[in-house]
Amino acid sequence: MILGFIGTGAIAAAIVSGLNSEGRARLTIRLSPRNAGVAAGLASRFDNVSVCASSQEVLDGSETVILAVRPQVAEEVLSGLRFSSDQIVISLVAGFSARRIADLVAPAGKIWRAIPLPSVAQRRSPIALYPPLGPPAELFALLGQVFEIEKEDHLNALNTATSTMAAYFAFVGHIASWVARKGIPEQQCREYMARMFAGLADAGLEVSERSFEDLARAHATPGGLNEQVLRDLTDHGVFDTLTEALDSVHRRAADVSA
Numbered sequence: 001m002i003l004g005f006i007g008t009g010a011i012a013a014a015i016v017s018g019l020n021s022e023g024r025a026r027l028t029i030r031l032s033p034r035n036a037g038v039a040a041g042l043a044s045r046f047d048n049v050s051v052c053a054s055s056q057e058v059l060d061g062s063e064t065v066i067l068a069v070r071p072q073v074a075e076e077v078l079s080g081l082r083f084s085s086d087q088i089v090i091s092l093v094a095g096f097s098a099r100r101i102a103d104l105v106a107p108a109g110k111i112w113r114a115i116p117l118p119s120v121a122q123r124r125s126p127i128a129l130y131p132p133l134g135p136p137a138e139l140f141a142l143l144g145q146v147f148e149i150e151k152e153d154h155l156n157a158l159n160t161a162t163s164t165m166a167a168y169f170a171f172v173g174h175i176a177s178w179v180a181r182k183g184i185p186e187q188q189c190r191e192y193m194a195r196m197f198a199g200l201a202d203a204g205l206e207v208s209e210r211s212f213e214d215l216a217r218a219h220a221t222p223g224g225l226n227e228q229v230l231r232d233l234t235d236h237g238v239f240d241t242l243t244e245a246l247d248s249v250h251r252r253a254a255d256v257s258a
Contacts, residue, residue, distance in 0.1 A: 001139075002028045004062025006055050006077065007069035008035040011092060013042060014121035015066070018143045020046045021123060032058045034069070034077075056081055064088040064135065067105075071095050075104065083108040090114050090136050094159060095253040098130070098152060112136045113152070115159050120144055130155040160250040164242075172197055 003019075005012045008031050016029055026048050031039040032055040039051045052058045055077065059065060065087055069077050074093045083089065085107040092114055093101065102111050112129060114136060119125040125144035129137055132148030140146045149155045176189040204215065220227040233239065 001135075002030065002061060002063050003139075004030040004032075004052075004058040004065045006032050006034075006058060006065060006067050006081070008032060008039040008042070009068060009070070010038075010118065011116060011120075012066065012068040013038050014118050015068075015116060015143065016042050016046065016049060017121040018123050018125075020048065021121075030058045030062055059083060059087070062087070064090065064139070065108075067091045067093055067101070069093060078104040081105075085109060088112070088135055090139075092116065095156075110134075113155055114140060115155065115162060116140065116143065117162065117165075128155055128158045156250065156253055159253060160246055163246070163249045 005016070012031070016031075019027060019029070029046070029049045031042060031049060031051045033039055033051055033053065034055065036051075043049045043051050052061070059081055065083070067074070067078065067089065071094050074096060083105045087105075087108045088110045089101065089105050089108050090112045091098070091101045096113075098111050098113055101113070102109070105111070112131065112134065114130075115128040117125040117127075120127070120143040123143050126147055127140040127144050128147045128149055129140060130149040130152050132150060137146050137148060147158070149158070172193050176186070176193040179189045179193070180186045204212065207215070210218075216230065220230050
C-alpha cells in the first residue's frame with residue numbers, strides 16, 4: 001500500500017511513527033509539505049517516508065489518502081485538489097460528515113471517517129472507524145484497538161468524548177500540584193499521580209463487565225475519603241458542568257458537519 005497524508009500535524013506524525021515502530025508493517029508513506037518541519041523530520045527518521053512537492057503530488061501517487069488537516073482550513077485545502085475515483089479516503093477532519101467529505105473529494109467514492117488519538121504512536125490508541133470494515137480497519141489495527149461504528153451519529157459522540165483529554169491532564173495536574181504544595185518534590189508527585197491513574201485505567205479494562213458507575217461506588221467506601229470527595233464534587237455541580245460542556249462540544253461538531 002502507498003499511503004499519503006494531506007496535512008502533517010501531530011496526529012499524522014503519531015500515525016507515521018506508530019506504523020514504523022518495531023515489528024510493524026512498513027508501508028510506503030508520502031507526506032504533503034503543509035507542515036514542512038514535521039514532514040522533513042519524519043522523512044529523516046524513516047526511510048519509507050518521503051515529502052512531496054505538493055498535496056496534489058501526494059494524491060497522484062497514493063492508493064489510500066488520510067486527510068489530516070484542521071477543520072478550519074479543510075474546504076480551502078481540499079477544494080483545490082483532484083482525487084481519483086479508485087482512491088480510498090480516510091478523513092480525520094473533526095466534525096466533517098462523510099457526506100461533506102465526499103463532496104470535497106469527488107469522484108473518490110470510498111470514504112471513511114476515523115478518530116485516532118496521539119497514543120497511536122505507541123500503538124495503544126482506541127480508534128473509532130465509520131463505516132466498519134474495509135482496508136482502513138486493517139490499517140488502524142496496526143496502531144491500536146479499532147472500534148467499528150455502525151452509525152455516524154455514534155462516531156460524533158465518541159469524537160465529543162475525546163475533547164476531554166486536556167481536561168483530564170488538567171485534573172491530574174491540579175491534584176499533583178496540590179500534593180507538591182505540601183512539600184513533596186514535584187517530579188515524585190507527578191509520577192505518583194500518573195501511576196495511580198494508570199492503575200485505575202487498567203482496572204477499568206480488566207473488569208469490563210462492570211460499569212464505571214459501579215467502580216465509582218466500589219471505590220467510595222461509606223464514610224471514607226473517596227466518598228467525601230465524590231460527594232463534594234457532585235454537590236458542587238462538577239459533573240453537571242461536564243455534561244453541559246460535552247453537550248456544547250457536540251452541538252459545535254454538528255454545526256461543522258452541516
